[in-house]
Amino acid sequence: MLHAMSPESVTSAARPESSALPPSEAHDEPVGVLLAALFSALSHDMRTGINGIGVWTHILERLADPTAARAVEGIRRSIIQQSDLAQEISDFGREVFAAAGEAPCDMVAVIREAPGDPQSGIMPLPVQMHLPTGPLIAAVPVRALRMLLRLLLRDAFATLSADGTLEMHVIDDSEGDCWQVCIDTREPGGLYPEAHTRRPLRQTLALLGAHAHGLALELTSARRCLHLPRAADPSS
Numbered sequence: 001m002l003h004a005m006s007p008e009s010v011t012s013a014a015r016p017e018s019s020a021l022p023p024s025e026a027h028d029e030p031v032g033v034l035l036a037a038l039f040s041a042l043s044h045d046m047r048t049g050i051n052g053i054g055v056w057t058h059i060l061e062r063l064a065d066p067t068a069a070r071a072v073e074g075i076r077r078s079i080i081q082q083s084d085l086a087q088e089i090s091d092f093g094r095e096v097f098a099a100a101g102e103a104p105c106d107m108v109a110v111i112r113e114a115p116g117d118p119q120s121g122i123m124p125l126p127v128q129m130h131l132p133t134g135p136l137i138a139a140v141p142v143r144a145l146r147m148l149l150r151l152l153l154r155d156a157f158a159t160l161s162a163d164g165t166l167e168m169h170v171i172d173d174s175e176g177d178c179w180q181v182c183i184d185t186r187e188p189g190g191l192y193p194e195a196h197t198r199r200p201l202r203q204t205l206a207l208l209g210a211h212a213h214g215l216a217l218e219l220t221s222a223r224r225c226l227h228l229p230r231a232a233d234p235s236s
Contacts, residue, residue, distance in 0.1 A: 034208045041201040045085060052078040089205075095147035096209040102141030104231035108132055110142055111168060111181060114149040124157055130169035136179060138228035140213055145228070148209050148217075149181070152224040155202040156185050159193035159221070173227070183224040195221035 056074035059067065108131055115127040138145070156166055164187045171180040185193050196203075203219055210217040216227035 034204065034211060037199055038201070038204045038208055041199060041204050042089070044198070045201050046082065049078045049082040049085070052081075085201075092147060092151070092205050092209065095143045096212060102143060104137050104139050105142035105145060106135040107138040107140070107145060107179065107181065107228055108134070108136050108170075110145050111149065111170070114146065114153060114168075117146065117150055124162070125160060125164065125166055127153070128165065128167040130167060132170060136170070137231040138179065139231040140215065140228055144209060144213055148206050148215075148226060151202045151206040151209070152183050152226070155200055155206070156183050156224060158200070158202075159196075160185055161187060163188050164193065171225075178227050178229045181226045181228060185222050192222040 053075055056071040056078070060071035060075070063071070111131060112129065153166075160166065164185060167184045167186075169182055169184070171182060173180055187193060203224075206224075207217055207219075210226065215229075218225040218227075
């Protein structure tokens with residue numbers, strides 16, 4: 001059961017105001033529902049790129065240079081898009097589902113490295129970090145956490161304009177014996193990014209990966225919040 005986020009439980013005084021955040025959707029869906037959503041989103045995203053290939057191919061067949069050169073460039077962009085998507089899906093399967101036996105990790109170190117992760121792609125905007133100074137050991141494999149943060153960061157960036165802001169911070173949920181790693185997005189004037197008309201592929205992958213490791217994940221148009229349980233203290 002998810003616990004409410006209170007300002008008093010934030011580990012850093014720099015945490016942004018969140019009282020007006022949109023309400024979270026219910027995400028206690030069974031695996032079958034998540035898998036169905038996964039393949040639906042995957043099919044949609046793959047078709048988008050393939051349709052681009054088809055359109056430009058037809059133009060190339062009918063027209064000569066210089067339009068043909070533009071068509072070829074459009075085809076190349078679509079191919080790169082689909083190749084990147086296929087690689088991301090492959091990475092997800094390997095990093096999330098093959099990491100079940102790994103030891104707990106220092107989540108602060110993983111969070112700090114996430115925006116600069118080469119596999120996360122080029123981050124179009126800087127990430128403002130509000131994190132504890134010391135290590136926090138969470139009961140989640142490092143590879144799985146790295147992949148989940150990669151997905152959530154890329155999903156968050158996809159919703160922002162060039163003037164938007166993105167922040168990462170940690171909430172200490174002492175009652176639930178866990179930490180909440182939150183990624184918040186905001187547009188100028190305190191506005192929130194528009195809600196998705198359908199659940200994006202990266203959100204579905206993140207939900208599936210979180211479920212596989214027994215983690216809770218809350219999603220709204222402005223916040224992505226991953227709940228990480230504390231690792232057991234071996235000295236206790």
